[in-house]
Amino acid sequence: MRDLIGEALKGHDADYVEIHFEESQATSFVYRGQRLEEISRARSIGGNVRALVKGSWGFVSFNQLDGLKEKVAVAVKEAKLASREPFKLFRTEPVADTVESQLKKDATTIPLATKKELLDSYNDIMLSSPKIQSTRINYRDMKRRTTFANSEGSYIEQIKTDLTARLTAIAREDNEIQQAGLSLGSNGEFSVVEGLDEKARGIARRAAALLSAPQVKAGEYTVILDPVLAGVFAHEAFGHLSESDHVYQNENLRQIMVLGKRFGGKHLNIVDDPTMPSLRGSYKYDDEGTPARKAYLIREGVLEGRLHSRETAAKMGETATGNARAINYHFPPIVRMSNTLIEPGSISFEQMLGDIEEGVYVKDWYGGTTSLEMFTFSAGEAYMIRRGKLAELLRPVVLTGNVFTTLENIDAIGDDLEMNQGGGCGKAGQYPLPVSDGSPHIRIRHCVVGGR
């Protein structure tokens, strides 16, 4: 393989060429109510070639591995169709390395029967709860063996594993339908889906309770976000804005995102860190072969850095951060997050609650998205806060706001950091990318909460 790639990387007239190969296998389960609706195994083999000629890219992805040299030629020819301003990629040292995955209990090696027994048991727990009409369980684990090589002499082999699961309970009474769920994930470690009996019971209870829960009255509130939702906020609201491919060719956005600008109070620190051990967004090298590193996006309230590929770093005169990632071999690497978090402060949850006359406590992730300036995300669980105490359960709420004013409006950051590994990130058709996010509890003043 290595010789084949080496040969293909010779004798072209591009400024830069890289080759990715990938072999993957996946197992998935889908439950719908009592039925195990789908149990499937998949294997995939493929690769791609990316070429840079005078500032423009050509990209070819394929399933058939033969004729690699011709594929390089096609990518080079494609790149020549375009005509952007030439540039040089941010310089990184060529790397030769092999990265193995180190798991205590690798999900991809657990027998199907064991997985099924476990998922069956959670499904039974939820289905036997009062008012539960149906359930959903989605489980997927996968192992990818990737090879990266480029014309500068890098050659990196990595093994990557990933696991995602979601349990959902659907409650029904007359025409009213409500659901509650739990999203989980890991770097392939199976233990994350073990011992969830109590959680499964809780989901079912919450779905049933939502049937008679009131809807929040829409308006502006002081809200407390739990670590899961605050992590999603960090990811959606600020993480995406820190992806340099949104910024590097947009003069106006560059001015908004100028380094050194103040975005929040001194207590606010947001980082993206692929070097944290054993999380879904952890890796040693990104998909351009750049070593991963921790990047402060906001330090003490001030914009300190952003996420880069080799192209965006070069064009903005900054340093490549190792954030160029592709979901699989069908796609070129683009600037993405890894593990994104708000660093913990010193305020306890009780202190945060203490001086709220009327507010909303929002927990758990349901979804989130951003248009850079505006963000919106929804909580899986919400409670009213009255006179400093948690009060009644509410129907799911949606929060929205302007990123810049909302960051300023964070007035308390908790002392209880937790990382959330459920879900996945989508951008430019590449979904779901394994990432994680996290935060302690945070409090935001004047946040718009939607309802009816």
Added chain:
Amino acid sequence: MQQNLSLEVLRSARRKAEEAEVFSASARATTVQFEANELKQVQSRESSSIALRIFREGKIGSAIASGGGGWEALVDMAVETSQFGGPANFQFPSFHDHSKVRIFDPKVEKIAMERIVEIGKELIAKVKGHTGDILCDVQITKGTSSVSLINSQGGEGGYDKSFFSLGLEGILVRDTDILWVEDSESSCRSDLIGIDELADRVIWQLEMARKKATVPTKLLPIIFTPHGVASALLSPLVLAFNGKAVVEGASPLKDKLREQVFDKKLSLWDDATVAYGVGSYPFDDEGVPSQRLPLVVNGVVTSFLYDLQTAALAGTKSTGNGRRAGGGFPSPAISSLVLEKGEMSFQVMVKDMKEGLIVEEVMGAEQGNILGGDFGGNVLLGYKVENGEIVGRVKDTMIAGNVYQVLKELPGIGQEARWVGGTLRTPPLYCSGVSVTTKGN
């Protein structure tokens, strides 16, 4: 070659299973991508996959392989999963001849890359001609795909499909105000896509968003443009008409067949036979012939979407909606949705509103309890109407509602329908009493 491979997989599967089905798909596509008004990247993709489904000892097993070589393991993987699979409660269809649905245009493949580059430049030039400092990302894709299906009941078929798509996303940043405008079109025929029309729609968005306006927090009438219908209202409906949600009792429509649920003016079809529609096909991914299926007729719910397995559970027949996302396991899904046009012009709708909103795009509309019919989110692009005039773009505004309440009585359905993104054809919908929440009120 693919054909022989399918046969080979079928034969080897039949040695271990009572019944088998082999679905193979391949696609080639080239995408030209402009970023910030400039041609950044040309990308070509080739992919192929083979999916095997078997009935073994009365249970279903399945596996999928993409890429060179992986198919040898298919039979073993399918046998492995069949030990835990659900009961084989249906039979594969012994299909052969199907009505010809037009979905292939040989001209698409022959469009020169240089021409595609020109189209992108023309489009950007036109939009920039209106707003000089806009930055446009444009994607143009041409491609072909082929599908072949054989099963142990003697069913056999295959088809080729072409596709062409054009999409533009523009971003305009002033101070910390960010405006997004967007439109896209796709078809099996490149000459059915109007470059000028697409540019004109984006320019209209820019024109309407030129000024800013504010709305109060209260219940307001809303006109959903075709884009807005796709963005805000579609997901809950697609979910509710899915036979799977109906069978398990999670669809709000489960007991509503032949009942008046929506406004009398509203009729909705799932139409897999639209000529050159990107959602069209002669037979679905399980070999069931495609059709024009009425979902709602004059507000009355008339059918749901089924694949073979779900239909068997419901005690009915497949509607030809068994689709495989990414080539994998079949599941009921829409082909193209067609919402019939009504009698009110867009201008009359606007004139009719004393105070209201026009919604083009909602961000996060799929985050709520969409199974229960809820929709809502941040209005990414929408305009305020005052006394019958569009006065400007709204910001920091959320809408929330429930499709079963909002579509029960509609003040009006638009008389001009158009395709949005290639798989929905809809007119604007004029709705009343939608909750609007805004900051600072």
